[in-house]
Amino acid sequence: MERSNNILARLDWVTVMLWLVMMIMGWLNIYAAVYNEQHTSIFDMSQRYGKQLIFIIAAIVLAVMVMVTDNKFWFFFAWFIYGFFILMLILVLIIGKEINGAKAWFGVGAFSIQPSEFAKFATGLALASYLNSKRQMLGAREVLAATAIIIVPVLLIALQPDMGSVVTYFAFFIVLYREGVSIWVFITAILAVALFFLTLILGNLPVAIGLLVAAAIVLLITSGYMLTLKAAAVMAVTGGVAFLIGHYILDLDTVLIIVLAVILAGMVYAWFIYRLKLVNQAIIYAFLLGGLLYLFTVDYAFHTALKPHQQTRINIMLGMEDDPFGEGYNLNQSLISIGSGGFTGKGYLNGTQTKFKFVPEQSTDFIFCTVGEEWGFIGSAVVIGLFVWLLLRLMMMAERQRTTFVRAYGYGVFALFLVHFFVNIGMTIGVMPVIGIPLPFFSYGGSSLWGFTMLLFIFLRLDAGRTEYLG
Structure with a gap:
């Protein structure tokens, strides 16, 4: 008692x-x-x-x-x-x-x-x-x-x-x-949600460009002007050469050429930071690469994992669709x-x-x-x-x-x-x-x-x- x-x-x-x-x-x-x-x-x-x-x-x-x-x-x-x-x-x-x-x-x-x-x-x-x-x-x-x-x-x-x-x-x-x-786990999750909605509203390409610009700014701040400029020059040359070969010699589709050029430039940058043992830059690169891959899965996931009525509800919430009687x-x-x-x-x-x-x-x-x-x-x-x-x-x-x-x-x-x-x-x-x-x-x-x-x-x-x- x-x-x-x-x-x-x-x-x-x-x-x-x-x-x-x-x-x-x-x-x-x-x-x-x-x-x-x-x-x-x-x-x-x-x-x-x-x-x-x-x-x-x-x-x-x-x-x-x-x-x-x-x-x-x-x-x-x-x-x-x-x-x-x-x-x-x-x-x-x-x-x-x-x-x-x-x-x-x-x-x-x-x-x-x-x-x-x-x-x-x-x-x-x-x-x-x-x-x-x-x-x-x-x-x-x-x-x-x-x-x-x-x-x-x-x-x-x-x-x-x-x-x-x-x-x-x-x-x-x-x-x-x-x-x-770590708080970074949750920041990553919040960014993933934000990228999901931004991709639905703006499309893949504008968001991808935004990610690249943001990564470049962060790299510039953390790595210094000269190192970032060298890395950008190497990537630009690599991507440019890949684009010219794909377009004039292999006669590939333009979108495919751009994708391959970006991938090749990214591989060169990965080799660059590996050789110089740049830890911070490696983390930024990993986030950028993961973000770009994530962007191109959003559209697929949205149209396959969600049912049509769920897609419509999200579009209505984002102001992309108006269906007052449905x-x-x-x-x-x-x-x-x-x-x-x-x-x-x-x-x-x-x-x-x-x-x-x-x-x-x-x-x-x-x-x-x-x-x-x-x-x-x-x-x-x-x-x-x-x-x-x-x-x-x-x-x-x-x-x-x-x-x-x-x-x-x-x-x-x-x-x-x-x-x-x-x-x-x-x-x-x-x-x-x-x-x-x-x-x-x-x-x-x-x-x-x-x-x-x-x-x-x-x-x-x-x-x-x-x-x-x-x-």
């Missing part, structure tokens, strides 16, 4: 209250999004708000169950839990139920369970367990192993396919950064809905966009539209404020931990909530592509609510017992 009292005393009740407030606000907005005057009972199981009420009660039961579970359970069984949900992700591909083109759910009577939502906390536990076992600075081998833990569920979820969930799992790389992985319909109606709310909103249950069902998936992925229309700027600011408050609490809690296991898991929780919050609200206001991920504790759905509840309360339980020895 005394130990239980200690756990309750150390429990972060502010975070618990944030969780409760968010669930209640979420339910109120789900009720508004699907409100039907012919179905006024809040316990009506034919309506989403009736089902969500049951999901909330079950979430509270789950939270209590997690709180009475000893911390050592999560520490010692982290890998078993991870393996179990990896198995579930495999099974759902075989016997799962297909909804909206994705085979991502197990059918259980009138309800569906989505294992990818639960695999998030399982992946967080496994990653935390692995990082806890590596006391020294993370080297390349350790980073690759940690990346594999993240990528395994990502690949299985991509096969469903559920690209929205795939994106959220990359949040775990924030954990690796906190545990000591793939852009959701976003267009979302912006109208949020904008029409004004400063104070139209009032609860008075949203016209909501009432007449103009926004598809308004109780799930686009639940923030209901907030914006009926509660206005003030209500939207309150919701955003609650999430920011929750994120700050999670970061503070993660930093006060005494073990790598709990700290790493805590940052995993923080990262997942951050990505869900940013991407979901971002896609409703047009700054992110529409990829379909829920807003934690607000969107309709049992799997997401239970998954987020377990994700959060495992951390709350670990934090409350932070003085305990895990083993």
